Amino acid sequence: MATEVTIPNLGYTMTVAKILRWLKSVGDTVEAGETLLEIETDKVTYGIESPATGIVKALVVNEGEEVPVGGVVAIVGAADEEIDVGLYRNGEKEKPAVEVGRARLPQGAPPTAPRPMRNGVPASPLVRKVARDKGIDLSLIRGSGRSGRIRMADLEKYLREFKQARAGAPPTNEPGEIAEIIPMTPIRRTIAQRLSQSSHDAPHFNLFTEVDMAEAIKLREIVREKIEWKTGVKLSLNDIYIKTVAAVLGDYPRLNARLEGDQIEVFRNINIGLAVALDDGLIVPAIEKADRKSLWQIATERKDLVERARNGRLSLHELERGTFTISNLGMYDIVAFTSILNPPQTGILSIGKTMDRPIVRDGSVVIRPMVAMTLAVDHRVVDGAVGARFLRDLKSALENPYLLF
Amino acid sequence: MREIKYAEALREALAEEMRRDERVFVFGEDVELGYAFTVCKGLIDEFGPERVFDTPICEQTIVGVAVGSSMMGMRPVPEIQFCDLLPLCMDQICNQAAKLRYMSGGQVSFPLVVRSPAGRWGGFAAQHSQTLDAWFMNVPGLKVAVPATPYDAKGLLKAAIRDEDPVLFIERKLLYQIPGPVPEEEYIVSFGEARTHREGSDLTIVAIGRMVGIALEASEVLEREGVTATVLDPRTLIPLDKKAILESVTKTHRAVIVEEGPKTGGVGGEIAALIAEEVLDSLDAPIRRIAALDAPIPFNSALEDSVFPNAHRVVEVVRDLMSF
Numbered sequence: 001m002a003t004e005v006t007i008p009n010l011g012y013t014m015t016v017a018k019i020l021r022w023l024k025s026v027g028d029t030v031e032a033g034e035t036l037l038e039i040e041t042d043k044v045t046y047g048i049e050s051p052a053t054g055i056v057k058a059l060v061v062n063e064g065e066e067v068p069v070g071g072v073v074a075i076v077g078a079a080d081e082e083i084d085v086g087l088y089r090n091g092e093k094e095k096p097a098v099e100v101g102r103a104r105l106p107q108g109a110p111p112t113a114p115r116p117m118r119n120g121v122p123a124s125p126l127v128r129k130v131a132r133d134k135g136i137d138l139s140l141i142r143g144s145g146r147s148g149r150i151r152m153a154d155l156e157k158y159l160r161e162f163k164q165a166r167a168g169a170p171p172t173n174e175p176g177e178i179a180e181i182i183p184m185t186p187i188r189r190t191i192a193q194r195l196s197q198s199s200h201d202a203p204h205f206n207l208f209t210e211v212d213m214a215e216a217i218k219l220r221e222i223v224r225e226k227i228e229w230k231t232g233v234k235l236s237l238n239d240i241y242i243k244t245v246a247a248v249l250g251d252y253p254r255l256n257a258r259l260e261g262d263q264i265e266v267f268r269n270i271n272i273g274l275a276v277a278l279d280d281g282l283i284v285p286a287i288e289k290a291d292r293k294s295l296w297q298i299a300t301e302r303k304d305l306v307e308r309a310r311n312g313r314l315s316l317h318e319l320e321r322g323t324f325t326i327s328n329l330g331m332y333d334i335v336a337f338t339s340i341l342n343p344p345q346t347g348i349l350s351i352g353k354t355m356d357r358p359i360v361r362d363g364s365v366v367i368r369p370m371v372a373m374t375l376a377v378d379h380r381v382v383d384g385a386v387g388a389r390f391l392r393d394l395k396s397a398l399e400n401p402y403l404l405f
Numbered sequence: 406m407r408e409i410k411y412a413e414a415l416r417e418a419l420a421e422e423m424r425r426d427e428r429v430f431v432f433g434e435d436v437e438l439g440y441a442f443t444v445c446k447g448l449i450d451e452f453g454p455e456r457v458f459d460t461p462i463c464e465q466t467i468v469g470v471a472v473g474s475s476m477m478g479m480r481p482v483p484e485i486q487f488c489d490l491l492p493l494c495m496d497q498i499c500n501q502a503a504k505l506r507y508m509s510g511g512q513v514s515f516p517l518v519v520r521s522p523a524g525r526w527g528g529f530a531a532q533h534s535q536t537l538d539a540w541f542m543n544v545p546g547l548k549v550a551v552p553a554t555p556y557d558a559k560g561l562l563k564a565a566i567r568d569e570d571p572v573l574f575i576e577r578k579l580l581y582q583i584p585g586p587v588p589e590e591e592y593i594v595s596f597g598e599a600r601t602h603r604e605g606s607d608l609t610i611v612a613i614g615r616m617v618g619i620a621l622e623a624s625e626v627l628e629r630e631g632v633t634a635t636v637l638d639p640r641t642l643i644p645l646d647k648k649a650i651l652e653s654v655t656k657t658h659r660a661v662i663v664e665e666g667p668k669t670g671g672v673g674g675e676i677a678a679l680i681a682e683e684v685l686d687s688l689d690a691p692i693r694r695i696a697a698l699d700a701p702i703p704f705n706s707a708l709e710d711s712v713f714p715n716a717h718r719v720v721e722v723v724r725d726l727m728s729f
Binding site for chain 2: 124126129145146149151152
């Protein structure tokens with residue numbers, strides 16, 4: 001009995017997956033549970049296991065192609081089994097396939113256009129149908145109906161604006177102007193969608209402050225060796241930032257919340273996300289309950305998460321559980337910057353480079369290691385004073401880090 | 406075109422069909438004098454007591470006679486003075502008339518038309534104000550007509566009398582005295598053909614019987630607010646003009662159904678289900694039903710007011726729907 005290998009749904013924002021690499025070829029024996037291929041979604045790289053033991057009868061999709069969630073990518077069956085691979089193509093667009101097993105594989109490839117989300121976005125049946133027909137991602141549209149419901153009027157408006165934008169844009173096909181066309185990767189597309197939406201939907205404001213890091217650096221010097229001896233992990237300033245931000249957030253539940261319709265939902269846990277830059281993309285794995293963890297626990301987890309982020313081995317849960325984000329560009333010599341909120345979170349802290357600067361203290365100029373911090377906040381959820389008080393307390397905690405313990 | 410009242414239009418239909426076909430006869434409680442709603446008034450003068458006659462106050466017998474005589478080749482048009490009394494003759498209507506053509510393999514047919522008024526009259530209380538259209542929609546073998554205008558009343562009644570199958574012809578008390586245009590020349594309104602009273606692009610209001618007027622009144626208010634409604638009257642519930650309903654909803658993307666009977670198990674539920682089954686992808690908002698409350702009709706007029714749908718309620722529901 002032939003078994004289909006399909007693309008699983010790894011999260012409600014997932015619509016397509018890109019086939020990164022086949023680990024097996026047609027004719028290979030595969031065990032149930034053995035990794036058959038690697039896919040890339042908008043968030044993670046993920047190994048898909050064979051659901052059955054048998055022979056790989058056909059690989060339906062080429063490496064580099066995108067497949068919608070639920071799409072069949074391979075067929076595993078018994079050695080002597082004849083398989084009509086044509087059944088698995090669903091009459092999709094025709095295109096040559098990679099390898100053909102015993103059965104002759106008809107030409108075809110699954111559609112690459114992302115499907116409109118079926119869950120998560122409230123929209124009327126009519127809107128869903130039109131979006132499906134036109135290949136529009138509904139998560140890009142802002143609904144004006146009750147609870148953000150997308151009505152036909154919203155979709156029509158979106159289409160009108162899209163048309164206008166296209167009409168108004170300069171022609172893109174002039175010879176010589178474009179050196180290269182790079183199709184968006186799923187992760188790039190997600191970043192583009194989510195951040196435009198965040199920028200559009202959540203009115204942000206930014207608060208700046210400067211923190212004297214002398215004591216925090218001293219703390220790190222004192223405990224670093226012990227922690228490295230105990231865990232093999234080098235304590236970084238980021239660990240101290242995570243620990244401190246989590247501790248101070250405990251006093252500001254409104255900053256550890258999200259806006260859902262017209263309700264502010266305060267998260268139960270404080271999970272601090274740390275923005276990690278990849279070659280093409282940015283992901284934010286989060287340390288769970290960071291307020292209740294010790295510095296060495298945070299350091300160990302942070303190291304593990306960052307490493308796995310770089311290797312694309314994070315679970316979706318690790319990426320989606322964040323309740324507040326820290327973005328540190330200090331290592332790139334950035335002095336100060338602002339960030340766009342990581343939806344649906346209410347706050348994001350941008351941290352610049354810690355550097356020795358002359359400041360005035362008690363009437364004289366002294367040199368202190370200073371760092372600039374910017375807190376961006378969703379103004380729908382909290383007002384300026386709340387953000388300012390949080391930042392003041394954070395500054396105070398970093399300047400007197402021993403109070404944390 | 407001349408204007409005559411709904412009751413007069415029905416009387417014209419009866420008279421014309423009795424002239425055309427001598428097998429047609431009318432009978433019931435007080436039909437000789439034309440009580441209670443004057444439809445049969447004066448018919449006895451032209452057609453005599455053999456074809457227009459009173460019966461005892463016994464609804465089972467009235468419909469029983471109709472079933473038997475139609476089986477023997479006559480075309481009876483009995484009147485049941487209030488539709489609330491139709492339950493008394495449920496067996497004759499639903500088990501005999503509706504089934505026997507099928508069960509006899511088509512050897513006998515039952516060309517009878519049971520006429521009966523339904524709905525509000527004003528202070529007629531719980532046993533004389535009901536709207537039972539939906540009960541009869543659930544009986545395979547019956548046809549159900551609910552005319553909303555004098556024109557449709559006449560045209561549909563003529564079609565019903567010529568039909569070979571039993572027809573429940575459910576009139577509306579409050580419409581009897583409402584005038585409307587009716588041509589002098591003969592015409593027929595076929596069963597299963599809805600009538601569009603008004604074309605609009607924002608929603609379809611399917612209205613039945615007296616609710617057609619209420620839907621039209623509401624749609625005028627809505628038009629001033631920039632919302633244009635199509636008002637569609639199915640005219641016959643069995644057969645139902647599904648095509649017209651589905652086509653209209655496909656164009657307007659929103660549907661409201663207004664009926665005078667109670668909401669639960671009502672005509673609106675049937676039509677809503679049809680729309681949801683067939684053209685879900687056309688809907689930009691939920692389907693809404695506006696109906697009488699699920700309550701016995703009160704005698705007290707203020708309470709009675711609150712039970713039945715009115716134009717105000719239709720406008721409110723549509724406003725809500727448009728903002729969904």
